[in-house]
Amino acid sequence: MDIVVGALSGIVDALPGKLGELLEQEYALLSGVRGDVIFLKDELSSMRAAIHYCESLDHHDSQTTGWISLVREVAYDIEDWVDLFSIRVHGGAQSTSGFRAWLSRSVDKLTALPARHTIASELQGLKERVLEISRQRNRYRLGQMVGTTSQHPHDPRLSALFVDPGRLVGFDGKVEDVSKTVMDAGGSNGLRIVSIVGMAGSGKTTLANAVYRRLQADNTFQCSAFVSIGPKPDMVKTVKDMLSRLGDGHRGGEDISQLIPRVRGILEKKRYLAWIDDIWSSEQWGVIRCCFPDNSLGSRIITTSRNDALPTNHHYGSSKFVYKIGLLTDNEARELFLKKAFSSRNDCPQHLVDAFTKVLRRCAGLPLAVVSVAAKLAHKQSREEWEKHGLNLLYSSHSDGSDGLKQILHLSYSDLQPQLRSCLLYLSIFPENSEVETDRLVRRWIAEGLIAASNEDTAISSLNELIGRNLVQPLDLNHDSIPRCCRVHPVIYDFIVCMSMQDNFATVTDAQHVPINNKTVRRLSLNLKSNSKQDQPAARNETTDLSHARSVTVFGHASATPHLTDLKVVRVLDLEGCKGPVCLDGLCKLVLLRYLSLRGTDVSELPAAIGDLRCLETLDVRSTKVEELPPSIVRLQKLMHLLAGSAKLPDGMDKMKALRSLSCAATTKSSANVVEELSKHHNLRQLELYYYATETPGNEKQIKFPADGLQTVKQLCIRCTSPSVTFEPRVLPKVQALVLRFEKGRADDTIGVSGLEHLSSLKHLVLEFEQHDAGAMATVTAVRMAAEGLHLDHQYITLKVDGKKY
Missing domain, CATH: 1.20.5 (Single alpha-helices involved in coiled-coils or other helix-helix interfaces)
Known part of the structure; x- marks a missing residue:
């Protein structure tokens, strides 16, 4: 178990x-x-x-x-x-x-x-x-006489060591690339280390083995050795195994400080080739690296790891290269699957084509998934069996710990710290293949207390570690190399759904109202997007006890949202993108609520007493029909992220000292411009302003950012009808990212955007126009010249007109 x-x-x-x-x-x-x-x-x-x-x-x-x-x-x-x-x-x-x-x-x-x-x-x-x-x-006597700390009886990667290179699919080009990288002298005979990194099951060991055997056959090295480390290694035994493969038959000695000099003595005056497979920690690599002298004879080391960060540690002065192994293409995955499932057959039987397509899509190019699933289905002939075993491989009742794919994924999961496990399992709440916005994810992590320090920087570091371990895929990096979105591979998604169910971490149900188990519901995810009748309101599950639910997330139709009066301890209520009317009765009684997202819903008004939600940290009503926020909003002393979109703010915003992110109309009820009032906020980091003038064309108001204003803002986004923006000296001294989105260009000959040279910390500029006209193109040219004057790297200047980059 x-x-x-x-x-x-x-x-x-x-x-x-x-x-x-x-x-x-x-x-x-x-x-x-x-x-x-x-x-x-x-x-x-x-x-x-x-x-x-x-x-x-x-x-x-x-x-x-x-x-x-x-x-x-x-x-x-x-x-x-x-x-x-x-x-x-x-x-x-x-x-x-x-x-x-x-x-x-x-x-x-x-x-x-x-x-x-x-x-x-x-x-x-x-x-x-x-x-x-x-x-x-x-x-x-629990915790004393139960369990075992023994290693798994079978290493699921073992078969990769005996694969005939001629039978590999999709690896020819990779073997050639890595072999050239390993052997390229680059004018130096120093030690070169090439690290192959990638997600579990991506074929790192298979690729390294093919390269290792190919280089061995060239007879360019005087000696070679291979060792596999793993997550729980005996480093003394590992070094002894290396000595044995190097021809040292003397097995005595248990002190690693004595064994390492023996390895170095053998290699000191030889050109050697070493392959260190499956490194899990910097400590492991630090020990094993001591075995290899840099003898200036052109020696080479190949390593494999699931963690992108590890190969760069403890390399000292050696030449080092990282090869990130990619997934199989659709054609390569198809070829490999057919070869494993049907042997000499080149095509799938006609009655299995639909099921075959679905299963292959779930494997999503992961070699181990393709091989494992194909082996499971090789002797099954009915479509029902294919869909049952091929689409539910990891979390069906038929799966067990002996399954190689699940076992390999479990090794990565077990190696995480508890906080990171929680953060990874949290992604099971979102539908498969979802592109989850980073801001949404980390703010929800914090709201539920999964990040110990309740700090966004700590949350981003946690996300980056999951990315570095190849458990989460980053999408669309910003100027700080922080992904704007992320997602998980379908196979990893299946795994975390399986673990989430076992741990009662989250309860996931769909439009078919899959029965919720009899465990206490702690986190509820209702996914109605798969409902073929999603235009029709879905009924609530009235029989489920949600009094202990910490988060409720609904995808699809808002009518499935539980009665808010049933949610006694909810911290997160996320209805982003839901269609249909949203009932907010009882919202202001959710005393522990920290994260509320109504983004993209049909909500047109917030409850007047929303200021009673004293624990609220994030409120998102962007892309809704809300035109104005209730005055009580200023009582939310813990609110850090107020994302109101084009809605107007009430007076008294200077009372909200905790604000770090703000999205709103550029005017309040009584103020023509909110910028001066916002300049009083010393914690504000992200600001999005909507300027939609109602004046006649050619009479737009000038948007000015006065001197010494907004001293702490690092990201600024402005949305308005036409470019008429001025940045005065000493304004926004810390702004690193500037996004300007205009509906159309200016009709006259003025540039429209001035003072960019005053933004001394600017690193990333995005300028977008919805319409292609002469005014837009003139502004693009002028802004490009101003940005180049700031010596911005061209890769961080994005200019778009009507969706086309310039």
């Missing part, structure tokens, strides 16, 4: 600290409650050690699996209790000082007494659950 601890330790790790913070606050806990909180804090700290031990096991029995499930569910409920505590007792009010504040707190204590007794009762229930979990662990 696969270990299903998953992201659990991340939850349990954070809770003791959260309970400790609760004890340090000013709240006067009821008699006995403080003691119960201390008990939970200590008991969870003890459970944490057991959880970490379970994570070290490769397998464990059903009793341990059940115990882990109980710990996970009680950990969620304790965290919900903690987050609700201050809100139910003090209404979420901030701690203040003075007599008036003391009087207010005294009144609050009296009025909140019923809630306090409810809190104490809930805490007693949680304590009893924790006690029973602890008793169960002791009763069955």
